[in-house]
Amino acid sequence: RWRRYDRKRLSFRERHCPSVSERKECLVPPPEGYKIPLQWPESRDQCWYR
Known part of the structure; x- marks a missing residue:
């Protein structure tokens, strides 16, 4: 799935909705x-209360 996102500024590491x-x-x-x-x-x- 990470290949769909741009590698600039590490946006591929951000959490995305599947x-x-x-x-x-x-x-x-x-x-x-x-x-x-x-x-x-x-x-x-x-x-x-706990």
Whole structure:
């Protein structure tokens, strides 16, 4: 994929969104113990404690 980007100023090293066909390969699993953030307006009245 890096060949698509210009080598000037190292833009090929920057993070780019993958094409639709490669998106599933790009996903990183969440760390152990990760919680999905609370949605608004629920998050207005609640917070997490460790």
